[in-house]
Amino acid sequence: xxxxxxxxxxxxxxxxxxxxxxxxxxxxxxxxxxxxxxxxxxxxxxxxxxxxxxxxxxxxxxxxxxxxxxxxxxxxxxxxxxxxxxxxxxxxxxxxxxxxxxxxxxxxxxxxxxxxxxxxxxxxxxxxxxxxxxxxxxxxxxxxxxxxxxxxxxxxxxxxxxxxxxxxxxxxxxxxxxxxxxxxxxxxxxxxxxxxxxxxxxxxxxxxxxxxxxxxxxxxxxxxxxxxxxxxxxxxxxxxxxxxxxxxxxxxxxxxxxxxxxxxxxxxxxxxxxxxxxxxxxxxxxxxxxxxxxxxxxxxxxxxxxxxxxxxxxxxxxxxxxxxxxxxxxxxxxxxxxxxxxxxxxxxxxxxxxxxxxxxxxxxxxxxxxxxxxxxxxxxxxxxxxxxxx
Ligand code: AMP
Numbered sequence: 180x181x182x183x184x185x186x187x188x189x190x191x192x193x194x195x196x197x198x199x200x201x202x203x204x205x206x207x208x209x210x211x212x213x214x215x216x217x218x219x220x221x222x223x224x225x226x227x228x229x230x231x232x233x234x235x236x237x238x239x240x241x242x243x244x245x246x247x248x249x250x251x252x253x254x255x256x257x258x259x260x261x262x263x264x265x266x267x268x269x270x271x272x273x274x275x276x277x278x279x280x281x282x283x284x285x286x287x288x289x290x291x292x293x294x295x296x297x298x299x300x301x302x303x304x305x306x307x308x309x310x311x312x313x314x315x316x317x318x319x320x321x322x323x324x325x326x327x328x329x330x331x332x333x334x335x336x337x338x339x340x341x342x343x344x345x346x347x348x349x350x351x352x353x354x355x356x357x358x359x360x361x362x363x364x365x366x367x368x369x370x371x372x373x374x375x376x377x378x379x380x381x382x383x384x385x386x387x388x389x390x391x392x393x394x395x396x397x398x399x400x401x402x403x404x405x406x407x408x409x410x411x412x413x414x415x416x417x418x419x420x421x422x423x424x425x426x427x428x429x430x431x432x433x434x435x436x437x438x439x440x441x442x443x444x445x446x447x448x449x450x451x452x453x454x455x456x457x458x459x460x461x462x463x464x465x466x467x468x469x470x471x472x473x474x475x476x477x478x479x480x481x482x483x484x485x486x487x488x489x490x491x492x493x494x495x496x497x498x499x500x501x502x503x504x505x506x507x508x509x510x511x512x513x514x515x516x517x518x519x520x521x522x523x524x525x526x527x528x529x530x531x532x533x534x535x536x537x538x539x540x541x542x543x544x545x546x547x548x549x550x551x552x553x554x555x556x557x558x559x560x561x562x563x564x565x566x567x568x569x
Contacts, residue, residue: 192231246285295322308332313556358383359487429466435459464490
């Protein structure tokens with residue numbers, strides 16, 4: 180994909196640059212628990228400063244403050260950390276301003292022209308480095324490129340280059356591993372991936388709709404009844420194409436009345452079952468046989484894409500499947516791409532996040548890019564480049 184790069188902006192010296200970042204970091208008790216999203220765009224910011232930009236007006240959303248100021252979502256801790264990181268690189272922080280949380284203004288998510296106008300006022304250039312928000316047609320993403328010469332920052336450019344390469348010319352075998360809660364959320368992605376991959380490994384809550392389509396019982400596990408027919412069709416189409424969808428052959432399940440999940444006292448009996456889950460039991464992880472089979476597929480792949488946990492990994496009783504997949508991806512010899520969100524958190528939980536080739540900063544954005552081949556934020560940048568050429 181031909182995105183305008185920083186070098187395409189022309190001379191930056193003396194210019195005022197609006198920079199959209201994705202600083203949507205986890206904060207607990209005022210402390211940033213993972214600063215990857217603040218560290219990554221530092222290269223973009225320091226490049227602009229080194230080129231002599233007069234002023235960088237940096238902006239980002241943080242959490243979901245619902246269109247009005249809410250101290251719980253203030254960007255202040257991010258600001259302080261950003262300045263520390265920039266100062267540690269010897270950057271002149273007096274030329275950098277980080278605006279307050281964009282989502283304090285309902286116009287951000289509503290793509291309000293008035294917010295766009297206030298963002299671009301007095302700015303000369305726009306740089307988008309917020310891959311994690313590129314699938315949102317929000318004011319700060321799609322608005323400024325209509326008014327200012329625009330470019331992708333380093334983070335956005337690399338994310339798109341990696342995903343583009345993955346889809347255009349993957350080394351084979353190409354294995355995708357999908358998990359997470361719902362099939363319906365990921366049907367578009369599953370269909371798009373099936374066009375590209377040699378094998379699709381399905382775990383997480385979504386595997387039960389596929390297992391039901393194969394005639395297995397699913398007990399009280401997550402099941403999307405309305406999607407069983409679609410899963411049947413997908414399984415049949417794959418069988419005809421010579422590709423493979425691998426489903427769990429064993430399941431770790433919780434007994435009837437057992438409890439799991441955030442804020443609950445874990446309770447109930449945990450059992451390892453075959454692919455049929457009896458009445459009242461809830462399948463919450465792939466079993467060890469499935470984990471080993473998935474790990475073998477990942478080990479022999481030349482390209483691996485992973486998105487979504489294999490079970491409720493937040494609960495240690497149901498984390499083994501996700502851990503096995505995380506370890507297999509981390510030690511794989513092939514090119515490995517992990518699509519943000521919960522899979523990124525899982526990798527971090529197991530201390531393996533630095534052992535993959537590309538850890539995306541955008542879960543939703545990477546899935547939507549795979550599904551649709553484009554994102555609103557990318558289209559806006561290309562339109563700005565087309566306008567500049569015309
Ligand atoms: P998603 O946002 O769709 O990627 O889903 C991630 C969530 O799916 C995680 O919070 C997991 O706890 C949850 N999950 C994974 N496997 C299961 C399962 N078998 N049953 C219910 N939830 C699951």
